[in-house]
Amino acid sequence: MxxxxxxxxxxxxxxxxxxxxxxxxxxxxxxxxxxxxxxxxxxxxxxxxxxxxxxxxxxxxxxxxxxxxxxxxxxxxxVEKRTYRVNGMDCSACAATIEKGLGKLKDIVEVKVNFSTAKMQIAASNPDALMPIEAEIQKLGYAAEPLNQSKTMKTYTIEGMDCSSCAKSIENHLNTLPSVQTVSVNFSTGKMKIEHSSSIDDILSEVSKIGYKAAIQLKQNKQTIQKPKKEMNLVILSGVLIAFGYVSSVNEISPIISSMLYAIAIVMSGFKPAKSAFYAIKSRSLDMNVLMSAAAVGAALIGEWLEGATVVWLFAVGNYLQTKSIERTRDSIRNLMDLAPAEAWLKMGNEIFKKPVEEVSVGDTIVVKPGEKIPLDGEIILGESSINQAPITGESIPVDKALGDPVYAGTINEHGSLEIKVTKLVEDTTISKIINLVEEAQEQKAPTEAFVDKFAGIYTPIVFILALGIMVLPPLLGFGSFEEWFYKGLELLVVACPCALVISTPVAIVSAIGNAAKNGVLIKGGTFLEKAGAITAIAFDKTGTLTEGKPKVTEVKTIHGSEEELLSIALTLEEYSTHPIAKSIIDYVNEKEIRPYSGSSFKNIVGKGVQATIQDEFHYAGNVKLYEDLNISLENVKDYIQEIQSNGKSVVIIGSQAKLIGIIAVSDTIRETTVSALNALELSGVKQTVMLTGDNVGTAKLIASQANVNRYFTELLPEDKVSAIKKLQNEGHKVAMVGDGINDAPALATAELGIAMGGAGTDTAMETADIVLMADNLDKLPHTMKLSRKALMIIKQNIWFSIIIKAAALVLIFPGYLTLWMAVLSDTGAALIVILNSIRLLKFKE
Known part of the structure; x- marks a missing residue:
């Protein structure tokens, strides 16, 4: 404009x-x-x-x-422009709040926030003005992350993090560097997004300094990290030294030799955490490396060499096992990346040759042989085959594809050679978008995770200060010896590590989102995963969701004139309409090779029908409500209309201001998967299933009985669907709305959870909804609801288990029942159990 x-x-x-x-x-x-x-x-x-x-x-x-x-x-x-994804908005008023709040900032030219897509576009006259944007949005009570990274913004993969405190230490350290503008480290996905003016090698070196390994994330999300065995070999060797030291002390060979073996073991296993602890303290962080290192050094100072060595060794073993376990959750995304082949058979003229997918352009022709994976999204221009779309949609049954049908990268050509015209570049394919959306989802903090992080941030320093107090105050006041209370203080330091608690939520969420993606369901963040687990009512748009959305003409009744005249007028009226019923009439008339009249002044009457001027007279095609509004009598055909509607068919009345010309009956068929899906939803804990439709009561009643929904709302205009959702909410239900992600946008936005169906065929559905069912049916919805409930249950188990273990350890310290190595085991062991409990979600099935 x-x-x-x-x-x-x-x-x-x-x-x-x-x-x-x-x-x-x-x-x-x-x-x-x-x-x-x-x-x-x-x-x-x-x-x-x-x-x-x-x-x-x-x-x-x-x-x-x-x-x-x-x-x-x-x-x-x-003007510097940047796009962000904004999390935490509940309605369009939130978007207005953000626009006003950020619009007041210096050098900000324009702020546009779209609530439906959760995206914000912001422009600034000074690039530096964009640096504090994420912090400012946080002050307003929301969270944001940049989608279009600046030229200096890069993504790295980080190896060696054990919990979110490690991520915080890396952030704090890198923030001390002048060359770093912004940095965000996500423990769950093992990714770091950093905006810096220095070289990549400088960043890799700085991350290495604090005991972690980084690698730049390359194109196509391929990673360069290699799993080092050196650290595990050191852990094994230090364990052997501890064993020899213990044997030496038991056999009373030499206390000096035992202490030396323990000291060497401490250095070997403890060098990495001690190095990380040094940089954590330097950047004013209090992470687990600081606490464990302090405990080991403290134990050595009071002569408890075996305890110190055991602490470090158990900590190292626990970290290794945790890292290996967490890698399994991250593999759920890496497996998605491997779905699409790296090369394609490109056809140019009569020649066929292999080419990297990055070098294939839109419009090129690729050849896919039987049994091969399709490398890029495209459209079939020669051949036909059955395509296994399970990697994208989760559907187990192959789909027949012929000339003109769309196909997706990562799907498998079952039989028959295909020639495909490429419609999307490798970075724009459906599988690429799925990977990006899943990664973004896994990086977002769920409400439970945010609360636990906040709790841990308060708990750790309090217990740390308490530990220091216990080391110093009781001996000064004459309550026991210094060594006794110093040892208890060391135990308390170890117990101060909230690792199991902090890790309890993110690993479960990452595992659940990975499982859902593998089954053709996109859950766009932990927030929506948690919301899905609390849903008590699900509202469904009827057309195209519960039904096929492809109605067919079943009856034609002529009142005045011939059937050919009736159909010709109907075709003229419906040609300019995009409604599914209009399309069914157009297809029916075209099959009979009847030509339309010449029409003008076409007008769509929302929720009622269409009108046009034909032969200098207004003509109408619509429902009963349209003719009632026009005061055109339907008395002569009232019984016939009621009979048709009682059979679950929709009525399209064709007429003019002067007379009724005829009636066309249209019916939609229910999807094969609808009944089984709704029955499964009831078993999964959903109390009410509701159908929303613009159809009359008769049609709605028939479809409702076939689909087995609990209740239905009829004759709804688009805005009425919002009222129906609000009515359910006022009854105390947590409501999910299932639609196509476009026409039902207001209702999807009003519900606690918006679920779009058929995401593989539309980018809009993938952008607008909170959860996207990639297949064009409801098959995977029960699995999604069960998965989310299972995830919530596991998160609760993890949190309570972590708290109980910590509480038990704290109680056992003061009577003297807890040893230092037991305290370490309670921390690293609990964290490992929490991780293993969470990754059960990767294997969860219906």
């Missing part, structure tokens, strides 16, 4: 995308004529990037400095 200028106060007024401010809005597009502003140009900003398109506008304010949010026009050579 063109931008507008005004002459009042020599200020510039945009209609939509602009970097200027104004007080007066003109009626039409014109530029300022005073102070040298050029009237012929449309744009008002100097070389300004258009917010949506990224194209540059030509300046019309070319002689004077024009204020724009306090910045002279000629000082702005370009």
């Amino acid at each position: 063109a931008e507008q200028c005004c002459s009042k106060n020599n200020e510039v007024q945009p209609t939509e995308n602009s970097c200027c401010s104004s007080t007066v809005k003109p009626e039409k597009s014109s530029c300022c004529s005073t102070n040298g502003y050029n009237e012929d140009e449309v744009s008002c900003c100097s070389s300004t990037q258009d917010i949506d398109s990224g194209t540059k506008n030509t300046s019309c304010c070319n002689s004077k400095e024009q204020p724009q949010n306090g910045i002279p026009t000629n000082s702005i050579s370009s």
